[in-house]
Amino acid sequence: MPSISRRGFLATAGTTTALGTVAPLNLAAADEQKDRVTFTTDRDDKRFQDTAGFIHNLMKTNPPKLTFNPDMKRADYPAWQTAIREKLLELMAFPEPPKQPAPKRLWIRKREGYQVQKWEAYPEPHCVVPFMMVVPDGVRQSSPAPAVMCFPGSGWSLESLVGLPEIGRKAKDNVKNKTDWKWQDNRMALHFAKQGMIGVAVANPATNDTDSRILNRTEVSLNAIFMGRSYLGISSFQKAHVLEWVSQQNYIDKGRIAVCGHSLGSEPADVLGVLYPDLIKAVIHNDFCCNWIERSIAQNGSLPPAWHLVPGMYKWFDATDLQASIAPRPLLFTEGGRANQLARIQAAYRLNDAEENMQVYQYAKYADPAARIHDFKPIPEGLSGNEYLEYANVDAKNHCFRPKRAVPWLEQVFASL
Numbered sequence: 001m002p003s004i005s006r007r008g009f010l011a012t013a014g015t016t017t018a019l020g021t022v023a024p025l026n027l028a029a030a031d032e033q034k035d036r037v038t039f040t041t042d043r044d045d046k047r048f049q050d051t052a053g054f055i056h057n058l059m060k061t062n063p064p065k066l067t068f069n070p071d072m073k074r075a076d077y078p079a080w081q082t083a084i085r086e087k088l089l090e091l092m093a094f095p096e097p098p099k100q101p102a103p104k105r106l107w108i109r110k111r112e113g114y115q116v117q118k119w120e121a122y123p124e125p126h127c128v129v130p131f132m133m134v135v136p137d138g139v140r141q142s143s144p145a146p147a148v149m150c151f152p153g154s155g156w157s158l159e160s161l162v163g164l165p166e167i168g169r170k171a172k173d174n175v176k177n178k179t180d181w182k183w184q185d186n187r188m189a190l191h192f193a194k195q196g197m198i199g200v201a202v203a204n205p206a207t208n209d210t211d212s213r214i215l216n217r218t219e220v221s222l223n224a225i226f227m228g229r230s231y232l233g234i235s236s237f238q239k240a241h242v243l244e245w246v247s248q249q250n251y252i253d254k255g256r257i258a259v260c261g262h263s264l265g266s267e268p269a270d271v272l273g274v275l276y277p278d279l280i281k282a283v284i285h286n287d288f289c290c291n292w293i294e295r296s297i298a299q300n301g302s303l304p305p306a307w308h309l310v311p312g313m314y315k316w317f318d319a320t321d322l323q324a325s326i327a328p329r330p331l332l333f334t335e336g337g338r339a340n341q342l343a344r345i346q347a348a349y350r351l352n353d354a355e356e357n358m359q360v361y362q363y364a365k366y367a368d369p370a371a372r373i374h375d376f377k378p379i380p381e382g383l384s385g386n387e388y389l390e391y392a393n394v395d396a397k398n399h400c401f402r403p404k405r406a407v408p409w410l411e412q413v414f415a416s417l
Helices: 006-013 051-061 074-092 158-162 169-176 180-185 188-193 217-226 231-247 263-275 292-298 319-324 339-351 385-391 403-415
Strands: 104-111 114-121 129-136 145-151 198-201 252-262 282-286 331-333 358-360
Touching: 051 292, 074 231, 074 263, 074 319, 074 339, 114 231, 129 158, 129 188, 129 231, 145 188, 145 231, 145 263, 158 188, 158 198, 188 198, 188 252, 188 403, 198 231, 217 231, 231 252, 231 263, 252 263, 252 403, 263 282, 263 319, 282 403, 292 385, 319 339, 331 339, 331 403, 339 358
Parallel strands: 145 198, 145 252, 252 282, 282 331, 331 358
Antiparallel strands: 104 114, 114 129, 129 198
16 A cells, blocks of 8 residues: 555645545535434534534534545545545554464355355464355366455345355245245345356345344444444454455456345445555445435434444545546446436546446436436435435435346456456
């Protein structure tokens, strides 16, 4: 990584030179007038006596210190990008464990045209992380294949990623509650393998194989925070450990490795994309584009579940800033999102003369621009969760992995390398 420090960047750039003037978020004025419950104060000094209102106002008036500004000068982008990467690495709180055993293969299941392998990795002391690989026939040292790190949504299992029958009770229940086409589409690693790529499936912590009989995922996430870490930090570290091992295998084309995350899995995919700029050639964000601060303000400070929380992160940047820092490498959004946030990320690609490297697909419901009635309009406060999704062009019932979008796109990216 370049040696410039985050502190050095802030000292030389400030918020009015390299970054341009970053105005506080103001989402109060909206394109519709409804009676909504929002935080207000009748005091002449505009102070809030209720603590919730005070903290909500903090969100509105204190933009992240490293937020991307579309007016940034091209010459200042590399320093900003490095500052983001350095701060992200710090916030992820990756441990520095002593040397651990190499991953161990547990079994192989041969199928027509490919094989499924189950492995377990040992990223740090007292920790075991199962993962699976779908390897196309014919892959060997003399004929290496590109690889895709595949991270599922929320509670989806390793088996769901590779197309094997579910074995865990919760995973079986998850499939029962989903339509068959979703299960078919969510076989992420298998979809890539059928097109000649090695799919490496790593599930989310505290789910299925790594679930606990004592603590639920919220409690696990809070325990991680209690210990100075976070769910996302642990998830990303475990996946980074597998990624580094994958990149060292002689049957992997090290020059063509991508990360693909669906829903919850899109978060560690973004993190690895930022932290491994030389190794990760493309990032697939199979979810909608969401700025969490904007969302929390619009929803009266309502926060996502604990497994999304990284202490201190939003003081420095949001998810959309991480995505902007991936430029100029290829980035795919498969399920649209907030138009204003997508435009900011596109500005980063334009700044790097790489507009063609960012691709955005919309949900079918919002494919027609005329259906996206809230685009570039102010978003009101006091929204419910479902109302926010309308402003973000999200058709939640059809949220799934998009093989018909992600696989051909990545094939084209790899073909160009």
